[in-house]
Amino acid sequence: MAKMNMLQAINNALDLAMAKDDSVVCFGEDVGHFGGVFRATSKLQEKYGKARCFNTPLTEQGIAGFANGMAAQGMKPVAEIQFADYIFPAFDQIVNETAKFRYRSGDEFNVGGLVFRSPYGGGIAGGHYHSQSPEAYFAHTPGLKVVIPRDPYQAKGLLLASIASQDPVIFFEPKKLYRASIGEVPEEYYEIELGKAEVVQQGTDITVLAWGAQMETVQKAVEMAAKDGISCEVIDLRSILPWDADTVAQSVLKTGRLVINHEAPLTGGFAGEIAATIQKMCFLHLESPIERVCGLDTPYPLSLEKEYVADHLKTYEAIKRAINF
Amino acid sequence: MTNPNNATITTVHTAEFTAGDALKIPTLRILRDDGSIYDGATEPELDKDTAIKMYDTMVFIRVLDERMLAAQRQGRISFYMQCLGEEATTVGSAAALDDKDMIMAQYREQGALRYRGFTLEQFMNQLFSNEKDLGKGRQMPVHYGSKDIHYMTISSPLGTQIPQASGYAYAQKMRGLKNTTICYFGEGAASEGDFHAGLNMAAVHKAPVIFFCRNNGYAISTPANEQFVGDGIACRGVGYGMKAIRVDGADILAVYQATKMARDYALEHNEPILIEAMAYRLGAHSSSDDPSGYRSKEEEEKWRQNDPISRYRLWLIEKGWLNEADDKTTIDALRGEILDALKVAEKVAKPGIEHLISDVYKEPIPALQQQLEELKAHIRKYPEAYPITAGRLD
Ligand SMILES: Cc1ncc(C[n+]2csc(CCOP(=O)(O)OP(=O)(O)O)c2C)c(N)n1
Numbered sequence: 143m144a145k146m147n148m149l150q151a152i153n154n155a156l157d158l159a160m161a162k163d164d165s166v167v168c169f170g171e172d173v174g175h176f177g178g179v180f181r182a183t184s185k186l187q188e189k190y191g192k193a194r195c196f197n198t199p200l201t202e203q204g205i206a207g208f209a210n211g212m213a214a215q216g217m218k219p220v221a222e223i224q225f226a227d228y229i230f231p232a233f234d235q236i237v238n239e240t241a242k243f244r245y246r247s248g249d250e251f252n253v254g255g256l257v258f259r260s261p262y263g264g265g266i267a268g269g270h271y272h273s274q275s276p277e278a279y280f281a282h283t284p285g286l287k288v289v290i291p292r293d294p295y296q297a298k299g300l301l302l303a304s305i306a307s308q309d310p311v312i313f314f315e316p317k318k319l320y321r322a323s324i325g326e327v328p329e330e331y332y333e334i335e336l337g338k339a340e341v342v343q344q345g346t347d348i349t350v351l352a353w354g355a356q357m358e359t360v361q362k363a364v365e366m367a368a369k370d371g372i373s374c375e376v377i378d379l380r381s382i383l384p385w386d387a388d389t390v391a392q393s394v395l396k397t398g399r400l401v402i403n404h405e406a407p408l409t410g411g412f413a414g415e416i417a418a419t420i421q422k423m424c425f426l427h428l429e430s431p432i433e434r435v436c437g438l439d440t441p442y443p444l445s446l447e448k449e450y451v452a453d454h455l456k457t458y459e460a461i462k463r464a465i466n467f
Numbered sequence: 468m469t470n471p472n473n474a475t476i477t478t479v480h481t482a483e484f485t486a487g488d489a490l491k492i493p494t495l496r497i498l499r500d501d502g503s504i505y506d507g508a509t510e511p512e513l514d515k516d517t518a519i520k521m522y523d524t525m526v527f528i529r530v531l532d533e534r535m536l537a538a539q540r541q542g543r544i545s546f547y548m549q550c551l552g553e554e555a556t557t558v559g560s561a562a563a564l565d566d567k568d569m570i571m572a573q574y575r576e577q578g579a580l581r582y583r584g585f586t587l588e589q590f591m592n593q594l595f596s597n598e599k600d601l602g603k604g605r606q607m608p609v610h611y612g613s614k615d616i617h618y619m620t621i622s623s624p625l626g627t628q629i630p631q632a633s634g635y636a637y638a639q640k641m642r643g644l645k646n647t648t649i650c651y652f653g654e655g656a657a658s659e660g661d662f663h664a665g666l667n668m669a670a671v672h673k674a675p676v677i678f679f680c681r682n683n684g685y686a687i688s689t690p691a692n693e694q695f696v697g698d699g700i701a702c703r704g705v706g707y708g709m710k711a712i713r714v715d716g717a718d719i720l721a722v723y724q725a726t727k728m729a730r731d732y733a734l735e736h737n738e739p740i741l742i743e744a745m746a747y748r749l750g751a752h753s754s755s756d757d758p759s760g761y762r763s764k765e766e767e768e769k770w771r772q773n774d775p776i777s778r779y780r781l782w783l784i785e786k787g788w789l790n791e792a793d794d795k796t797t798i799d800a801l802r803g804e805i806l807d808a809l810k811v812a813e814k815v816a817k818p819g820i821e822h823l824i825s826d827v828y829k830e831p832i833p834a835l836q837q838q839l840e841e842l843k844a845h846i847r848k849y850p851e852a853y854p855i856t857a858g859r860l861d
Contacts, residue, residue, distance in 0.1 A: 176688035176761050197693045199658035200625060200686050228624055231660060267545045269607040271623035409834065438838050440827045445596045445604035445817045448853055449842060455849050 146327040149320045151294035152182045152259075155301040156220060158331050160190050163218065165255070166305060168195045170205055170222030179224060180261060180320055206232035206258070210239050213253035218305055226262035226314060227274045240310045241285030254308035257301070261317035262290075263355050263405055264451065270441035275354075275406035280312050281383045281415070287311040287336055288382040290354035294325045296380065299334030307336060316355035339386035341393065345375035348399035348464055351390060351416065353379040356403050356452065363457035372465055382412055390416065391423040398429035399464045403452050408436040430467035433460040492701040492713045494745055497720040500773070502781025504720075511724040515788050521562045521719060522783055523797075524582045525554040525776050530801045531577065531587075532750075534809070535594060539754040543813060544594050546608045550575045552717070552749030555775035556681050558582055559722030560649060560742070564730060569635055569648040571619045571628040574609055575681065575748075576651050583616040587805065591812030603826070604818040626652060626659030629678070633669035633739070636676035640737055647733050649677040649726075654743075655686025657700050666707040669739035677729045678704065678741040681716065683748035688761040704741025716746030717775040720782070747773065820846075820856045 146154065159166045168183050174197035177184030187195040198205050202223055209219040223229045229236070236258065244252035264273035280288050287309050291297040297315065304311035316323075342357070343364065352360045357378050364374040375393050379385055394400050400420055402413040413434040421432060435452045443450050497508040504510055513521075532549035539547040550557065557578030561570070570579055577590075589601065593611050596604035601613055602620060612620025619635075622628065632650030639646050656662065657680055669676050680700040684691050691699075704711030710732065714721040722744055729740040747770040751758050758767070783789035820843070824835040831839070843860050850857030 171686070172688045174689075174693070179687060179756075197689045199694050200655040200689070201658045201660060203660040204658070231624070231626075267607075269605065269610075269623075272607070408838075438823065438842070439832075439834055440824055441605070443605055443823060444607060446820060446823045446855065449820060449823060449846065449856055453852075455852055456845060459845065459848075 143326045144329050145324060146294045147321050147324045148291075148294045148297050148315065149180060149182050151298040151327050152301060152315065153184055153186070154327070154329070155298040155305075156183060156186060157189070159218075159220070159302060159305045160186065160194060162331065165216065166194075166218045166220060167212070168220045168222070169198050169208075171198060171200055171224045173197060173222050178222060180317065182259070182315075183222065202228055202230075202232040203235060206235035206240065209256055209258070210235060210243070210253050213256035213310070214243065214251050218255035218257075220257045220259060220305060223258055223260040225272055226260040226276050227271045229258070229260055229276060232258075233279075236280070236286070236312070237283045241283045245285060252308075253310050255305065256310040257304045257313055258311070259301070259313045259315060261320070262314040263316050263318055264442050264447060265318035265355065267444065267447070269444035273442035275314070275404065275437075277312075277314060277382045278406055278410055278412045281412050285310070286383065288314070289336060289380065290314045290316070290382060291380065292316070292354055292357040292378055293319070293323050294327050296334060298327055299332050300336065300380065302331060303333035303336050306333060311336070314354065318355050319358075334380070337381045337384040337386060339380055339389040340378045341375065341389065342378050343374065343376040345373040345397065347373045347397055348401065348461055349375045349377060349390070349393040349397045350401045350403070350457070350461065351377045351379060352403040353382065354405075356405055359452065359454050360403050360457055362454035363461060366454065366458045367461045370462070372461060374461065385416070387419050387423065391420055394420055394424045395427050398427055400428075401433040401435060401457065401460045401464060403435045403457050405437055405452060407439045408434060409439045411436050430464040433464050435460045487697045490702045490705060491698055492705075492711065492743075495712060495714045495721045495725055496718050497724060498718045498778055498782055500778055502778060502785050511720055511727060513720075513723065517562060518783060518786075518788060520582070521558050521723075522779060522789065524558045524578060525719070525779065526798060527801060528554055528558075528577045528581055529776060530798060531590065531805055534802065534805045536750075536754060538809060543809070544608050547594070547754045548574055548609045548752075549750045550577055552770060552773070552775065553681055553683055553746045554578050555719035555722055555779065556679075556716040556744040556746055557651065559719040560679055560726040560744075563723050563726035564649060565646060567617055568646045568730070569617050569619065569632075569639070570651070571632045571635070571648060572621055572651045573625070573628070573653055573656060573681075574621055574623070575653070577609070577611070579649075579651070580611055580616075580618055583618055585611065585613060585616060585618070587808045588812070589613065591808045592815065595812045595815065596817070597812060597815035598818045599812075599815055600818075603822045625656040626661035626665075628652070629656075629659075629661050629665030630668055631665075632676050632678070633665045633672070633674045636669065636674040636739070637672050640673070640675055645734060647675045647677055647730055649679055651679045651681060653686060654680055654682040654684075654691055654700055655689065655694055657703070658694060666704065666709070666739070666741070670707045670709050673737045674739055675733040675737050676739045677726065677733055678739060679726075680741070680743045681746060682743055683716070683746045685748050685752070685762070687752045687756060688758075690762075699743055699745075701741060701743040704739075709739045709741055711741040711743070713743045713745065716744030717773045717778065719775060719779050817855050819859060
């Protein structure tokens with residue numbers, strides 16, 4: 143085991159994947175010699191050469207299309223989109239192409255092994271173009287897997303599983319935690335299975351569900367609730383798609399209540415999908431309406447960020463509303 | 468013989484490639500480093516007032532950049548981007564335009580913004596995202612904009628303004644306006660799909676837009692030679708069927724001259740034009756960047772000798788339009804003025820909470836109104852957690 147922050151864990155995962163498999167390549171804007179603006183690809187060019195770790199011209203559309211082409215040829219591109227807010231120029235390539243390669247060709251061609259990594263989320267005073275959480279757009283597209291880690295251990299294991307996956311994966315990294323989240327990470331290769339949620343804390347009164355950077359937020363709310371004698375079961379979804387409805391439903395069958403928290407705006411956010419599914423699976427066991435604590439239905443603001451975000455206090459209030467329903 | 472796609476055909480009978488770098492576009496230089504004019508070059512027609520306004524603008528933004536970078540380091544603003552070494556590109560071009568020509572910029576064009584009359588207070592209010600900021604404190608520092616002075620508010624996704632500029636200029640033409648649109652972007656942004664789409668749209672639909680590429684050698688850490696192969700950006704304009712010119716971006720007279728000609732041509736012929744200004748980004752990409760990780764001090768030092776302001780200053784002194792002693796006092800006074808404005812702006816309140824939901828739509832939709840009401844009730848319950856807004860609720 144070693145102490146690593148999330149960036150080091152990601153870098154370590156990329157290093158191991160490249161060492162293990164010649165077909166793994168890393169590229170994107172500033173990814174080469176400089177190691178990426180956040181340094182996630184630090185030293186990889188030095189170690190594996192310019193052919194396997196390189197800067198691209200400044201074109202997300204180009205990066206995604208290039209990655210599709212490489213993956214279709216059998217390589218495993220891990221392409222970085224510098225900020226999730228800038229993934230939209232690549233939207234067509236990802237949504238219409240990456241997601242549908244296998245389906246439209248009857249599995250004649252596929253882009254399994256392709257991973258798009260991208261820092262997402264707020265909390266860095268970045269305003270609306272450096273703070274978005276666009277997971278719901280991609281979760282709405284059949285054919286893509288969408289994964290979000292919450293700490294260095296997960297980041298490494300989930301990224302390695304994503305690279306090994308036979309399906310294309312969008313891997314969103316909570317940039318607020320890049321340096322802030324530090325933990326014990328095994329130095330050797332390991333994978334964390336995609337599509338499996340993690341029950342982080344057992345409880346009996348209510349289930350609180352989140353992913354990525356919001357896990358810290360809900361943990362705080364859960365601690366506040368504990369002081370009121372409320373026992374929360376806390377779940378980290380880890381994979382937004384496919385998502386682990388069984389683990390969530392099992393928990394809600396036990397607790398009878400659910401609060402879902404995410405950073406993205408409420409309307410059309412992935413919490414809506416979860417709420418609908420869990421309502422169906424657990425209808426007769428629900429003791430209160432499923433609560434959603436999310437961003438407001440506005441672009442992510444700069445000066446009123448504190449007010450906007452789905453913070454621990456709003457989550458704590460939602461927990462109490464559900465309990466006292 | 469006519470060709471349905473309009474390209475003129477010359478026939479040959481031996482297979483031969485045209486090389487990717489076959490089109491070498493020269494660089495226009497008028498002003499020498501010592502402030503004298505190149506043999507064979509003609510000075511653009513510039514009256515004294517305009518020439519001095521150009522100089523003052525360059526000096527203003529140089530001092531502003533220096534001061535605000537320091538303010539960022541002191542933690543007073545969260546972020547900053549300077550245009551050190553590129554002052555002539557945007558000031559020289561803005562000076563050649565009509566005040567009502569539209570400016571669509573990237574983010575390093577404070578020179579054009581200031582030339583248009585953006586006040587020191589307006590700069591400060593935006594940088595401090597306070598309630599007087601025209602953009603209502605929503606965007607990161609340096610994302611300026613002002614309808615009054617025809618400067619489109621900056622958007623952070625790169626290249627998006629390029630096809631928009633084509634459309635804007637096309638609409639200006641449709642409406643019979645005798646105005647053009649200038650669209651600034653970096654050589655990095657010229658790799659985006661929007662660049663290619665925007666140039667082709669403008670060329671095909673004959674939009675009087677001036678595409679202005681600031682080729683400053685780097686896009687964050689990526690040097691131009693990892694950005695593109697071949698003879699830079701200017702030849703791409705030619706590829707799309709428009710006229711193009713390359714200028715020395717540290718030579719304000721060359722930039723002015725080229726832009727003046729481009730504007731005249733664009734309006735007379737209703738055609739787009741591409742200008743590529745060769746410069747160097749002397750500073751870091753932004754306050755979050757450290758260039759020592761990707762380029763040498765020697766390289767920067769070499770370019771420091773190419774200072775656009777000192778070159779222009781020598782020319783003005785030579786002309787008898789500027790005297791060195793006055794110049795020093797102006798700069799000192801400017802430092803004081805900027806610091807005073809900064810101290811005022813940093814004390815102005817943040818925008819009120821109603822601006823969390825305003826301008827998303829013309830009128831907030833019901834869901835937003837409801838979310839705001841819920842939020843207010845929540846803040847009343849936990850006033851200490853939201854110090855900016857608590858106590859200011861209606
Ligand atoms: C679509 C998009 N992708 C990535 C970024 C992140 N980014 C901001 S500035 C920049 C480099 C731009 O370089 P260039 O256009 O050459 O302008 P310069 O900074 O050199 O003036 C990058 C990659 C962005 N803002 N938008």
